[in-house]
Amino acid sequence: MDVHKGLILDETVKLHQDRQANGPFVPGTTEIWPAGAVLDERDRTALVEAALEMRIAAGPSSRKFESRFARALGLRKAHLVNSGSSANLLALTAFTSPLLEDRRLRRGDEVITVAAGFPTTVNPIIQNGLVPVFVDVELATYNTTAERVAAAIGPKTRAIMIAHALGNPFEVAEIAQLAEEHDLFLIEDNCDAVGSTYDGRATGTFGDITTVSFYPAHHLTMGEGGCVLTSNLALARIVESLRDWGRDCWCEPGETNKCLKRFQYQMGTLPEGYDHKYIFSHVGYNMKATDIQAALGLTQLDKLDDFCTARRRNWRRLRDGLDGVPHLVLPEATPRSDPSWFGFALTVDPDAPFSRAALVGFLEDRKIGTRRLFAGNLTRHPAYIGQEHRVVGELTNSDIIAEQTFWVGVYPALTDEMMDYVISSVKEFVGGRA
Numbered sequence: 001m002d003v004h005k006g007l008i009l010d011e012t013v014k015l016h017q018d019r020q021a022n023g024p025f026v027p028g029t030t031e032i033w034p035a036g037a038v039l040d041e042r043d044r045t046a047l048v049e050a051a052l053e054m055r056i057a058a059g060p061s062s063r064k065f066e067s068r069f070a071r072a073l074g075l076r077k078a079h080l081v082n083s084g085s086s087a088n089l090l091a092l093t094a095f096t097s098p099l100l101e102d103r104r105l106r107r108g109d110e111v112i113t114v115a116a117g118f119p120t121t122v123n124p125i126i127q128n129g130l131v132p133v134f135v136d137v138e139l140a141t142y143n144t145t146a147e148r149v150a151a152a153i154g155p156k157t158r159a160i161m162i163a164h165a166l167g168n169p170f171e172v173a174e175i176a177q178l179a180e181e182h183d184l185f186l187i188e189d190n191c192d193a194v195g196s197t198y199d200g201r202a203t204g205t206f207g208d209i210t211t212v213s214f215y216p217a218h219h220l221t222m223g224e225g226g227c228v229l230t231s232n233l234a235l236a237r238i239v240e241s242l243r244d245w246g247r248d249c250w251c252e253p254g255e256t257n258k259c260l261k262r263f264q265y266q267m268g269t270l271p272e273g274y275d276h277k278y279i280f281s282h283v284g285y286n287m288k289a290t291d292i293q294a295a296l297g298l299t300q301l302d303k304l305d306d307f308c309t310a311r312r313r314n315w316r317r318l319r320d321g322l323d324g325v326p327h328l329v330l331p332e333a334t335p336r337s338d339p340s341w342f343g344f345a346l347t348v349d350p351d352a353p354f355s356r357a358a359l360v361g362f363l364e365d366r367k368i369g370t371r372r373l374f375a376g377n378l379t380r381h382p383a384y385i386g387q388e389h390r391v392v393g394e395l396t397n398s399d400i401i402a403e404q405t406f407w408v409g410v411y412p413a414l415t416d417e418m419m420d421y422v423i424s425s426v427k428e429f430v431g432g433r434a
């Protein structure tokens with residue numbers, strides 16, 4: 001390492017240590033955030049080093065991250081992108097590729113999803129001219145069931161795209177089985193559930209394709225970032241093409257003639273030998289991330305197991321501590337799953353002698369951060385009113401979630417002391433009103 005770089009990185013470590021000087025936890029004063037990035041000195045030096053080397057575009061760190069992350073999740077291919085939302089858009093759009101011939105999704109085809117979720121799990125359906133079919137979820141697990149999905153399958157149904165809610169796996173083995181029986185594609189939005197398992201198997205490995213987000217609230221962060229993963233090599237090629245402007249060529253930017261046939265292709269109505277680097281087989285995007293992001297992803301990835309352990313520990317402490325508190329629906333792991341929790345959801349019983357607003361206000365006044373279960377019921381948001389969709393059954397629980405549910409944090413920076421303060425605060429509030 002050259003001397004200047006060594007000095008800068010040494011100083012970076014010192015700066016990190018200075019900035020880390022956290023005071024003691026002061027209940028009611030110290031913020032208990034619902035989510036956030038957990039960054040140590042290795043993360044900081046990795047970022048600085050990538051910047052010093054001016055690795056400003058996607059390059060070797062991105063490729064290294066992709067191969068390490070795919071291995072960590074037990075899948076063959078990973079494609080790094082600029083957000084979890086982009087990952088979802090690419091994942092679904094991949095199924096519209098002409099390369100899938102008769103199996104491709106076409107305008108008007110239906111995709112089953114849930115109303116109680118994050119918007120960009122559903123938006124790719126609409127953005128591709130497909131029709132979302134909304135089903136309800138259960139309270140406590142906040143996931144839908146195979147039974148509800150089965151009831152929604154109709155003659156136009158071609159795919160299922162659902163997120164594991166707040167890290168809690170949906171009945172993914174059963175839903176994958178349904179998908180197989182009905183010849184449907186299954187897209188697992190695993191943005192909130194990295195490290196979760198169902199039947200002992202990692203979420204994200206059941207469907208045809210899966211997505212991850214690296215926004216700071218998530219299990220691993222790159223600031224902004226996301227990933228599309230699959231073990232289907234044909235799909236992986238389509239995702240890569242869609243991510244990289246729609247190119248047919250698979251040479252990295254800056255790399256030439258990896259295919260050894262750069263000037264020997266004839267595609268479309270182009271002249272023979274048109275440079276393969278500039279042949280476009282998809283109507284694509286540019287959704288690449290940079291090596292600066294990937295450098296952070298690599299150091300974060302080393303800590304994934306510890307992060308998941310901390311999330312489970314915090315969730316368990318809250319769950320045990322709040323057990324038996326009246327008027328609240330406490331969260332439950334889906335049977336046969338081991339969630340790597342994203343958050344701890346609470347639903348105020350509609351008949352409770354207090355409102356969600358009052359409880360949330362009480363907690364927020366104590367610096368205990370709360371969040372809604374994302375959209376609650378997407379069909380009630382201005383963006384979706386008037387969009388073509390189908391609802392199967394009633395969205396009763398999605399409405400209850402919109403009106404009565406919120407979640408508090410379990411992310412790794414939160415300590416036992418903080419969790420105990422959350423527990424005692426909820427108990428104090430409910431105890432005073434029960």
Ligand SMILES: Cc1ncc(COP(=O)(O)O)c(C=O)c1O
Pocket residue numbers: 083084085086088118120121163164189191192213214215217225226
């Ligand atoms: C389930 C789910 N899917 C997708 C996303 C989108 O990820 P991003 O914020 O990286 O675009 C989120 C974001 O939090 C999410 O919770």
